[in-house]
Amino acid sequence: MDNETPEEEVTTETPDQQTPVEAETATSEEATADTMSTTSGVPELTLGSGVPAESEEDEVVKPEPVIRGKLDKHGVAMGTGRRKTAVARVRIKAGSGSLTINGQALDEYLRVERDRQMVEAPLKATEMFGKVDVWVRVNGGGTTGQTGAIVLGIARALEGYNNQFHETLSAGRFLTRDSRMVERKKFGFKKARKSFQFSKR
Numbered sequence: 001m002d003n004e005t006p007e008e009e010v011t012t013e014t015p016d017q018q019t020p021v022e023a024e025t026a027t028s029e030e031a032t033a034d035t036m037s038t039t040s041g042v043p044e045l046t047l048g049s050g051v052p053a054e055s056e057e058d059e060v061v062k063p064e065p066v067i068r069g070k071l072d073k074h075g076v077a078m079g080t081g082r083r084k085t086a087v088a089r090v091r092i093k094a095g096s097g098s099l100t101i102n103g104q105a106l107d108e109y110l111r112v113e114r115d116r117q118m119v120e121a122p123l124k125a126t127e128m129f130g131k132v133d134v135w136v137r138v139n140g141g142g143t144t145g146q147t148g149a150i151v152l153g154i155a156r157a158l159e160g161y162n163n164q165f166h167e168t169l170s171a172g173r174f175l176t177r178d179s180r181m182v183e184r185k186k187f188g189f190k191k192a193r194k195s196f197q198f199s200k201r
Contacts, residue, residue: 065170069160077161081153083178086141090153092161095133101150102137115147122155122174126165148178 069079077092099119101109110116123129134154138146155174158165169175183192190196 065166067159067163067166068175069156069158071160077157079153079156079158079160081149081151081156083148083152084141084145084181086138086145086149088136088138088146088149088153090150090157091135092132092154092157094131097130097132099134100136110143110147112143115143118147119150119154122151122158122169122172125172125174126158126162126168128158128161132161152177 069077071077075093079090079092081088081090099106106116106119110119120129123132123134134157136150136153138150140146141149151174155169159169159175166175185192188195
């Protein structure tokens with residue numbers, strides 16, 4: 001019986017020895033611990049963790065508005081408006097509330113009630129109707145184009161007269177330049193898109 005090995009040597013394991021599965025698990029846990037220690041400054045990304053905490057650095061800074069109107073040394077505000085091919089140059093100063101267009105009163109120059117209401121709209125929105133004198137010189141285009149140009153010119157002049165009016169005028173869309181123009185005529189067409197009458201024979 002000298003060739004038989006004792007059972008104690010076969011069955012007993014030393015604490016230093018580990019099975020291959022346990023060794024792999026241990027190495028993976030150590031690797032995760034090492035990565036966590038190296039990326040401790042970066043938060044871990046998880047799905048469904050809820051709403052992230054709000055930071056104080058996320059405050060939105062609004063850019064300063066662009067003021068297109070100007071104010072001269074005499075206190076007269078100036079603004080230029082354009083619509084289609086019409087150009088309106090507007091001057092505003094403190095006064096009794098007169099509104100003159102090309103040397104004529106508003107009722108005489110603009111015969112349509114809708115056009116007159118559009119011209120007065122920016123003044124009423126800023127509560128300056130009847131408190132300032134408005135002088136307008138407009139040329140080019142037709143009635144609709146001139147009305148749109150006058151509205152934009154008055155809005156820009158009011159903005160130059162008082163910078164606090166910018167938000168009110170912008171909310172009312174009085175400072176938006178309408179860039180729509182007449183489409184050019186094409187060769188072989190009667191107008192921009194209208195064709196000549198087709199004759200089959």
